[in-house]
Amino acid sequence: MPHALLVYPEHPPTYWGANFALKLLGIKAAFPPLGLLTIAAMFPSGYDLRVVDMNVTPLEDADLEWADLVCTSTMIVQRHSLQTVIERCNRAGVPVVAGGPHPTTFHAEIAGVAHFVLDEAEEIFPEFLRDLENGAAKVIYREPRKPDVLHTPVPRFDLIDLKAYHSMCVQFSRGCPFDCEFCDIIKLYGRIPRTKSPEQMVQEFDALYRLGWRGPLFLVDDNFISNKRDALKLLPALAEWQKARGYPFTLFTEATVNLARMDTLMDAMIEAGFNSVFLGIETPNPEALIKMKKPQNVRKQEDDYLLHSVRTIQQKGMRVDGGFILGVDGDDESAFDAQIDFIQEAAIPIAPVYLLAAIKGTDLYERLKRENRLLDASGETNEVSATALNFKPEMDPETLIDGYLRVSATVYDPTLENYFNRCLTLFEHLKPVAHLLKPRSQNALYLDLMGVHRQLSSIQRPVYGKFIAKVSKDHPRMLPEAIRLAGLGYHFEKITRQQIAIHAFREFLAAELKRFKEAVAHPGRDAEAIRDQRQEVFTRVEARYKSIPEDFRYHGDGIEPALERFQFAVNDQVEQLTHAVR
Numbered sequence: 025m026p027h028a029l030l031v032y033p034e035h036p037p038t039y040w041g042a043n044f045a046l047k048l049l050g051i052k053a054a055f056p057p058l059g060l061l062t063i064a065a066m067f068p069s070g071y072d073l074r075v076v077d078m079n080v081t082p083l084e085d086a087d088l089e090w091a092d093l094v095c096t097s098t099m100i101v102q103r104h105s106l107q108t109v110i111e112r113c114n115r116a117g118v119p120v121v122a123g124g125p126h127p128t129t130f131h132a133e134i135a136g137v138a139h140f141v142l143d144e145a146e147e148i149f150p151e152f153l154r155d156l157e158n159g160a161a162k163v164i165y166r167e168p169r170k171p172d173v174l175h176t177p178v179p180r181f182d183l184i185d186l187k188a189y190h191s192m193c194v195q196f197s198r199g200c201p202f203d204c205e206f207c208d209i210i211k212l213y214g215r216i217p218r219t220k221s222p223e224q225m226v227q228e229f230d231a232l233y234r235l236g237w238r239g240p241l242f243l244v245d246d247n248f249i250s251n252k253r254d255a256l257k258l259l260p261a262l263a264e265w266q267k268a269r270g271y272p273f274t275l276f277t278e279a280t281v282n283l284a285r286m287d288t289l290m291d292a293m294i295e296a297g298f299n300s301v302f303l304g305i306e307t308p309n310p311e312a313l314i315k316m317k318k319p320q321n322v323r324k325q326e327d328d329y330l331l332h333s334v335r336t337i338q339q340k341g342m343r344v345d346g347g348f349i350l351g352v353d354g355d356d357e358s359a360f361d362a363q364i365d366f367i368q369e370a371a372i373p374i375a376p377v378y379l380l381a382a383i384k385g386t387d388l389y390e391r392l393k394r395e396n397r398l399l400d401a402s403g404e405t406n407e408v409s410a411t412a413l414n415f416k417p418e419m420d421p422e423t424l425i426d427g428y429l430r431v432s433a434t435v436y437d438p439t440l441e442n443y444f445n446r447c448l449t450l451f452e453h454l455k456p457v458a459h460l461l462k463p464r465s466q467n468a469l470y471l472d473l474m475g476v477h478r479q480l481s482s483i484q485r486p487v488y489g490k491f492i493a494k495v496s497k498d499h500p501r502m503l504p505e506a507i508r509l510a511g512l513g514y515h516f517e518k519i520t521r522q523q524i525a526i527h528a529f530r531e532f533l534a535a536e537l538k539r540f541k542e543a544v545a546h547p548g549r550d551a552e553a554i555r556d557q558r559q560e561v562f563t564r565v566e567a568r569y570k571s572i573p574e575d576f577r578y579h580g581d582g583i584e585p586a587l588e589r590f591q592f593a594v595n596d597q598v599e600q601l602t603h604a605v606r
Contacts, residue, residue, distance in 0.1 A: 026072065036581070042190065058195065103580070120136065144171050144198070202318070239272075283333075301345070351419065411523065411527045435520075447510075476514065480510075558595070
C-alpha cells in the first residue's frame, strides 16, 4: 500500500493567525490545512495517508522515511518553510508534489519539486494519481477550467487532531464577481462564483460534529455573499441544523461591504449562527478605493458609507473585523491618521493593517510593471516582512513605512487602551443575540479572566481591569466575548511590537554600517585600529541581535540574511582599507 504524507509548511506569525493569543489556550494553530484535507479525500482507498501540519507538530525524519510521496499545499507566506520541506524531501529521496495558491502563481521559481498540481485540483488530481501509478506522471498538471465544486468531497477531518486548533474550516463558494486591482482571488478562482449544495455543507457539518468538534467554524470563502441567491438557499439549512443541536458551532466568514445592504441575508446569517464577518475595507479614502477598482466600498450619495455599513452589520448582531491597506495610489500622508480615526470610530477590534504588495498575476502587478515601478520582478519579497515593499509607491517609501508602523503602534498601542476603547464602543453598538452568546460558568470566566491577566504586561493590566469592570457593569452578557477579545488584543499588540523590532534591527544595521564606514574612512587609520573598530561594531550588533526576544523570531523573518549582509559589507570594507594601508 503506497504511503502518502501530506505536509502543511509553517506559517509565520500574523495578525490573522493569532499565534500569541493561542498560546494562552494551549492551542497550536488557528486553522487546519483545509486544502490538504480536501486533497486527502481524493485519494483512492489503496493509499495509506498521514497529515503533518508543521504549525502543530514538526516534520520528523521518520515521517519522510515512512513516505513514498509527499504532497504540499501552500500560500505565499509559507514559501520559506516550503523550500525547507522540499530540500529535506530531496535529501531523503522522497518525491514532492506541490499545489495551492503559491505554486499556482510561482511554480517556475520553485526548485526541487517532482510534480506540480496547479489551480483547483478536483478534476486533475485523480488524473495525476493514475499517471503516477502507471509511471507516466508529468511535471506540471493544470486544470483547464474551473471545476464544479458540487463534486468536491468532504474533507478528511479525521486525519488531524481537532484539539490542536482554535477553529475548524469549511468552504461553501469559490470566486468573486468583483475585480479589485490588487487581489489575486479572481485570478485563482475566477469571477463567476461556484457554490456547494446545502446538502454538501450539512454533510461537512455532520462530519465535524461526529468527530466531536464544538466551537468556532470558519467558512473560508473569500466572499461568502458572492452568490447571494445560493447563500440564501444555504443559510436556512444551516440554521435548521444548528437549532436541532443547540448551536454547537459559532460561524464566521469573509464578505464584501455591500453585505450591509442585504437585510434578509444578514438576518439569515444571524439565524444560522454567524457572530462575525471579515470585510475588506482597505481604506476610508474614496479616491484610493476607486483607483484600486473597489467601487463596491463607495457610494457617492453617502459620505460615511463605510462607517454606516459597519454600524449596520454590528447592529444586526455580527462583529465586524476588517482588513486595511496603506501605500495604494491616491494615499498621501493624511492616510495614516484617517486609518486610525476610522478604525477607532467604527469600533473594529480585529483590524490588521498591511502595506500594499503587488502580487504576480494581478492587475496591479501588470500595471506597475508597465509603469516600471516593480522592485522585484518575481512579485515576491525576499523576506516575510511586514515592512518590505516590492514596488515604488507614489508616497516616499520611508514616509510610508514610518507611517505604517505608527498606525499599527497606535491601533495596538503598548497599553492596549485604544484597543479596549474600540471594544467598548463595539459593545455599545453590537446587538446581543441570545443563541450567539455562549454561557460560561463563573469559575470558567474567572479562569479565563486571570489567564489573560497573567500574560499582559504591567502597563496593560490596569487598562484591562478597567475594561473588564466597565463591561461587567454595562454589558454583562458580553463578558465572555470581552475576555476573548482581550486575549486577541494581547496577540495584536505583541505582533505589532515584533514587526517594529524586526524593522528597527534592520534599520540599526544600516545605521551601524554607515557609522562604521565614516569612522574608518579618516586618513591615517592603521590596520589594527580598523580591525578594532570592526570588533566594536560587531559587539554592538551582537548585543542588539540578542535583545530580540526569541518568540519574535520566525522562519523567513529576514534577520539572519540582513545580519550576514551586514557582516559581509563590514569585512569587505576592512579588507579594502587594510589592503590600502599595506
